[in-house]
Amino acid sequence: MRKGLLLIALFLLAQAQGFAQITLSQSSVGAIGSVYYMGVDEVIDSGTTVGPAGASQAWDFSGLNIDSRDTVRFLDPAATPYASSFPGANLCIQQSSLGAGLAYLVSSSTSLEIIGLAGDPGGLNQIFIIPQSPSLTVAAFPFTYQDSFLDTTEIDLTIDGSAISPFLDSVRYQSIVHRDLLGDAWGDLTLWSGTFNTLRVKEVSTTYDSIWVLTFLGWNLWQDSSYTDSSFTWWDNASGYLLCQADYLGPDFNEIRYQNPNPVAVSPGIFDAAQVYPNPASDRIIIAQPGQDFEVISILDLQGKVLKQAQLSGVRDEININDLPAGLYIYRIFSKDQTHAKTGKLQVIH
Known part of the structure; x- marks a missing residue:
């Protein structure tokens, strides 16, 4: 009888180890020199869902397609050309889908924050230094299931308008983003590359974008818009970067990004x-x-x-x-x- 009870206990323990609640910390973020390869499924199958919130969940995304690919590199800020503009940064991230753009971050025991960007967001063949003030909090540490935080970040940039039109003296762009993040679920995430013990973070963000133009008539509001999007991101304590992220544009399921996509054949x-x-x-x-x-x-x-x-x-x-x-x-x-x-x-x- 005791042997039978022991076997049952061992079985239950093995099952519990498959679903173990995790806590994210600074060590969950990859080190300088890390490279992450991402697959992007841009045409979501009708049966694909992010599933409910809660504990001990299971998500099977092993059948995701690859419509495009991306590469994310963790760099030493001191080795990048715009380090002097962000002297407080101790991490820099480059994403190949964003061209030459760089994000400068501060990684600490309490948070991971983007303090600014360097890039050409408008495709004007000119690099802009873009501080984020307040900074954008990517993650707060420690962070676990049912933890939450609110975040507001702002970009306010004025550029030479002649690059856009000879009739413009200057163009000012302002973007204010209010974000609400919640660790809404935990469980096992299955991708093509394996099964991972993860924490899922739900984010709802509302963005207010405004553009003003300066002509000989003075400053005028040219465009004003707002929109609310959401995402679900799966993290673990070992991969160093998000394992999977499902993005919604408004109510529409837009795309899923995920690590280590299944490679195609080569010669x-x-x-x-x-x-x-x-x-x-x-x-x-x-x-x-x-x-x-x-x-x-x-x-x-x-x-x-x-x-x-x-x-x-x-x-x-x-x-x-x-x-x-x-x-x-x-x-x-x-x-x-x-x-x-x-x-x-x-x-x-x-």
Whole structure:
């Protein structure tokens, strides 16, 4: 009888470990040098939903499509061209879908905040320095299920109007965003790359945009608009960046972004040219690629959790694996355009 009760208790414990409530902290945010590859599903299947709020939820997004791809890089602000404009920043994020734009952040034990942007949002072939005051709070720490916070951020930018029209002296753009964030659910999120123990954060944001133009008649309000959007974002404590985000424009389901999308096939020639050895390996592996077709290697456990990630910079790169316990792992090396990947098994022995 006792043996039977023990087996039941062990089974219940195993089930509980599959659904464990997590708390986000500063360590949940990736380090400088991290690179994240995102897939974007822009044509949402009719049966796809974000599901209800609450504890012990399960979300299966393993069948998401890839309509486009994106790359997010965590950079050292000091190594970027606009660091002097944001001296307080200790993290910089670059997103390939936004071109040359950079976001400057302050990461601390209590929050992750965007203090400003540098980029060309209007496509005018000119880089603008855009402070955010108050800053935009991406996350408050510690943060767990049923925690919430309100945030207001503002951008107020005046630019030379002649770049838009010879009849304009100046153009002023102001955007005020009120955000309401709530940890509304937790549970297991399944993507193509694995299953993750996550906290879901619901955000409702109301934006007020105004544009004024200065002509020989003086300042005039040219455009004034407001809109309310929402998003659901899944985080865990190990990936360093959002695992998945579902965006709504007003009431309409717009897109889902998610980490480590399923790569498409590549020609055998590219695969054969890239070699990862020795395998088994004890202290390091070597990635040899004469054509330099790949730029990042990720090492994952068998559940799909990314344990190590490194940039590839030449025809021969060495990656230290001393910190990995002995066992079987999966490696993935990604092409420079993030559309292709080579996947294999790696045996670590010590």
